Amino acid sequence: MAEWRHHWADINGLTMHYVEQGQGPLVVLAHGFPHSWFSWRHQIAAIAAAGYRVVAFDLRGMGQTSAPVEEEAYDVQHTMGDLVGLLDHLGEERAVFAGLDFGLFAIYDMAYHWPQRMRAIIGLGNPAWPHDPDCSPLTAARDLGQRHFYHIDYFTRQPGVAEAALDAEPRAFLKRVFYALSGDYHYVDVWKHPPGTSYLDALPEAPPLPWPWLSDLELEFFVSDYARSGFLGGLNWYRAMDLRWAYRRQFENIPNPVPFYFLTSENDTDMEAFHGDDPLAKLPSQYADLRRVEILPKAGHMLQMERAAEVSARMVEFLADIGRSEG
Template structure:
């Protein structure tokens, strides 16, 4: 922790917060919602010690980075522009990108628009865009939300309602959702509640901290940032889903050209429910240079924290393979 350097820079029209450690080839780590740069805190020192310059940043709308109010500011050109702008600011032409959730989806978008600036991708949990060419994400969310509680519909159907509820209780929300997304709970049980349920009511009551993978102090990092920023920026990533869906349509069926490594987990809700049937079987069609697929047992969507040692070991293996390609 003492070797982390916190920096702030003007990137792509944002005041962006990022954390840096180490020297060598650049590795950029991108988080999802409702996380921050801190979700990678167990990987940063190990990757830096292996001879890399590690940078992890707060995504637009989250943590200590600017949060535009307009959901249209979370479309593909903006979120890809953040990654390219960060590369430019760091003075690097290329990087290895690793990500999870919304951070990873932005990386996938960058691979189609600027593959020449990417050495490789290490994807966690989300094997590709959750993309149905026939039906927009928010139309599907509305259908599901009419039948039972569905968080995407709750976030997007009545802008302001979800924001107010979550902003009023950041600690309760974060502790509940982190537990619900972990391998210690089956997240799909949240959907058993009726449509009118609020998210805080649908989420399970978590056990007292510390957990095996999260301490009180670690939770405090997330709570402090979201208590200051609020959750509207993160929710705007959901509200821009249809816009990004439209912008991605021209790449439908086009394999991702960047070398790709995948780390999933046995109990991840996204692999179970958001990527169609048997998503791992489709990877060879979705990536023209698929290098490895690894599944970590007994872990959920918070895998880089739940099983930090295993994730770090796999990432270091992939980085070593990139540095010393077989002949």
Template sequence: MAAWMHRYARINHIDMHYVEQGEGPLAILCHGFPHIWFSWHRQIPALAAAGWRVIAPDMRGMGQTEAPADPRAYDVDHTVGDLIGLLDHLGERQAVFVGLDFGILTIYDLALRHPERVRAVIGLENPFPVHDPAISPLAEAARHAKDHFIHIDYFRPYGPADAALNAEPRRFLSKVFYALSGDYRYLNVWSHPPGTAYIDALPEPPPLPWAWLNELELEFFVSEYSRSGFTGGLNWYRAMDLRWEQRRAFEGVKSTPPFYFIGSENDVDLEAWHGDDPIAHIPDHHADVRAVRMLPKAGHMMQLERTPDVNATLVEFLGIIARA
């Protein structure tokens, strides 16, 4: 049963919202886009019951956390600073950090720059930061966008995408959640021609409830994004080149905290963004790989699609970390 508390604090010069449940060693769960803390609502009670103090923040720009309008406020210095500031606010020197999508990429930046603050890392779906020194991510997306739709380039200009998504949050979220799941192959979205609107490129989802998401759960996401708008989340994309430049200094450097990974066989990021055979390349990026677990059938929404398996694996990995 959920027994979490909603907390609000001024952290790293922004107003941050986070959810807390449990007592014990600290585990911080970091979401991506278009998610909020609620993406972890099935994990928080399970990890708290296993003896952990669980914190799930709304990441910068999303949910009830402040959303600076300037994309420069979403660079590595700011996003890593949020996690350092959260640790300091909680009165903790270290935490186990668990993340997905932009959340885990921020954790990787933290682990490279401040490994002393990271007890261990559990990555979901994204096994390591992607950094091509030859071309920036926004330049690469613009090159692909000459041939077909790609969401990164669609999000790049400030304004049009924001207005389109803000106008139809329920339609966008239902379509993108379905497209990202293991029930659909997300890369089919790229078959649309340049100039397609994202909402039009996404597939029509089946009626809710789905096997892994019900109407009330979707409504929680819709309610939050209807209030906040999507600009904060889109600014994470607009800052990709800034973070690319800041990551240059760590090109070829391995992360040193203990590393655990959970992936799923139908994840779009593993298929499209991490090169050939990304699982085999995990040791190229992490010096202390402790465990790698792949879940069948699920897609990028894995903690909702395969909740019992994700929870059991997280509890298992956290138990290993606690005993170390």
């Protein structure tokens, strides 16, 4: 922690916050929702110690980065533009990009436009865009939300409602959703609640902290940031899903050209519920250069925190393999 360097920079029309440690080839870490750069706290130190320059940044709308209020500010051009702008700001031509959830989806977008600026991708938990060519994600969310509680429908159906509820109780929401997304709970059980249920009421009560992978103080890092920024920016990533879906249609059935490493867990709800049947079997057709696929046991969607040491070790292994492949 003593070697973390915090920066705030004007990038792609935002004031972007990022944390940096180490020297060597650049590795950029991109989080998801409702996370921040701090989700990568264990990996930052481990990867830097292995001889890399590590940068973990707050995505637009989250953490200490600016939060545009317009949904259109979260489309593909803006979100992948943040990655390219960060790379330019850091004075680097290329990097390995690693991500989870929304941060990883932006990395996938970048791969179709600037593959020459990416040495490789390390994906956690989300093997590809969750893309149905026949139905937009918000249309699907509306349908599911009429049958049972569905978080995407709750976040997007009535703008203003979800962010007001979450802003009022950031600690309760973050504690419950972190637990629900972990391998200690079956997240899809929140769908058992009827339509109209609030997210806080749909989420399970979480056991008292500390947990094996999260302390009270560590949770406070997330609570502090979201209590300051509010949740509007994070929810706008959901509200722009149809914009990004429409843009990505041009890349259907075109394999991602960047070397790809994938790390997931046996209890990841995204693998179970958001990527169709047998998502691992689809990987060879989705990536032109699929390098390695690994599954860690007894963890969920909070993988890099739940199994911090194992994730860090695998990522360092992947980085070494990338270096060997480049000669």
